[in-house]
Each structure stands twice: as C-alpha cells, then as structure tokens.
Amino acid sequence: MLLGLLIGAALPLRAQTGPSDASANQGPITVKAEALSRRADDLHDAVASPSRDAYSIHDQAAGFFDVLQRETPLVRPKPHFMDRERVDGHVGTVDGMIETAQRRWDHYKMKTADVPPAELDGAIAYARDLREQKRADFDQTGQMPENQMGVFRYAKAKLEGGMVELNARMALMAARIGEAFTYATLVHEAAHARARAAGRLSPEHVIDGEVEAYRVQYLWLKVVDPSMDRLIVLHVTLSIYLKQHPADRVTAQAISYVSHLIDLYDTGGEETKLREYVKKLGYEEGDHDHDGGANPAATPLRA
DSSP: HHHHHHHHHHHHHHHHHHHHHHHOOOOOOOEEHHHHHHHHHHHHHHHTTTTSSSHHHHHHHHHHHHHHHEEEEOOOOOOOOOOOOOOOOOOOOHHHHHHHHHHHHHHHHHOSSSSEEEEEEEHHHHHHHHHHTTTTESSSSSSSSBOOOEHHHHHOOOOOOOOEEEOTHHHHHHHHHOOOHHHHHHHHHHHHHHHHHHOOOOOGGGGHHHHHHHHHHHHHHHOOOOOOOOHHHHHHHHHHHHOOOOOOOHHHHHHHHHHHHHHHTTTTOOHHHHHHHHHHHOTTOOOTOOOOOOOOSOOOOOO
C-alpha cells in the first residue's frame, strides 16, 4: 500500500515536469516551402470549387492560418556568387575595346540559344568599320566636357561621313573598369553613325536617335554582364578605393560612369523607360552633334 502511494505521488510530478522539459529542447516547428505551397494551392482550389460552401472554406482557411502561425518556414535560398569583371589595370585603347568586344560577342553568339539582336550585331560591325576607316578615335582637342563620354559628329547636308570621338579619359577609366565596359560608349556612338547612314538620325529627332543608341548600349551591357553583378562589384570596389584615395579623379569619374551604366541597365531596354531616361539626361531636339545638348556641362554623365 505504501508503494502504491509513492507511485501515485510521483505521477503528478512527472506530468508537470516531463512535457515542459521536452518542449524546451525542441526548436521552432519548421515547414518546407514545398509543403507550404501545397497547402496554399489546396486553399486556392477550395475557394475556386463550386461544390465547397462558405463554411467549409472558412474552416480550411482558419486551419491554414492557425498552422502557419505555429510554424516557421524553412527557407534555404540558393547561394549566389557575385561575378567579378577581370580588370588587369592596363590603359585602354580604341583597338583594345574593339578586339575585347569582338571576342565577347563571338563567345556570346556561340553559347546563346537566342537569336542575337540584329541592332547590336550591326552596331558592333559598324564600330569596327569606323575604326578601319579612321573615323573612330579619342578626342584630340582635350576640350570634351568631363561628363561627355563620346560624340558622333556629322554633316547636316549629307548622310555619309561623320566622326566618332571618345573622351580621352576613357583610356584611363578602362584601367579601372576594363575595356569591355568602356566599349559601351563606342557601340552607342557607332549605333548613331549607322543610323545616320541609314537616314534615321537627324537634329529634328534627337530623342528618337538617343533611344535607339541607348537600347543598343543596353543590349551590350546584357552581353557583357547578364546579371549586373559585375557593374555592382565594380561600383562597390571603386567606391571603397575612392574613400582611401579621395583625390583620384579618374576613379571618381569611373564611378560616375558605372552609375550611369547601372541606371541604363535598370531601364530593362524598354521603350518607355528609355525615353524617360534620355529626357532625364537632358537631350534636346536640334542637337546636331549628339553630344548632349546646348549646355552639356550642366547635365549628367552620358553615353
């Protein structure tokens, strides 16, 4: 009898301590994303089903959200490794930009299952032709505004001819960001030259011309940097370097140029967004040289 009393006295103690100790050792109740998705699909099906009444749907929804509040979704995101542009620090040249671009373009065409954009293909070929004709080079005057990366100068009275000039600072900027990205301006200006030869470019339709050229430039960025990782890494890396060397004007301008390319990338190449982007940069109708309007020094960095 005494043994029975002792066992009976011990039972309540187990009931009080056992479950609380067990729950203290358990972590949060987790649920996989796949299971959560299935439950949500079942609830969607219930709502859409004509055979389910409002009361049964309400009960299922209440159960779904009650369980959801007691569980923690188990999320295991796929690792994402940032892609870095290989920059070896050499000073850029127009020929180097063209050769680098051609290698990357040829590689892109071999590996992609999509049809390469015809407008980009044409501009890349035209940039090479311009260089061979000695119609593409760095500005030799030293008078191009710092915020103007390139210009296509042409004669109003004829479609043929015209000269593409790049800001001479682009040679030094290539040492910071690589020739593949400085080529973005060259292909932009080559798109202008190609459009002029085809009769599409005129001072009366500057906005349309810039939209076309910036779309080609955007398409090039998608080739060289499909995820925009390389631009982001360049921007962060250069910004850290500039904090340590605040007097480095080349790095400061390289950051501005990368920021400009990121803003262009964010348009997604969409017509409406490109048009807004061009107008925000201050381009105006009547700009004969496509060099940024009447007062380029008062505008953001372009091309």
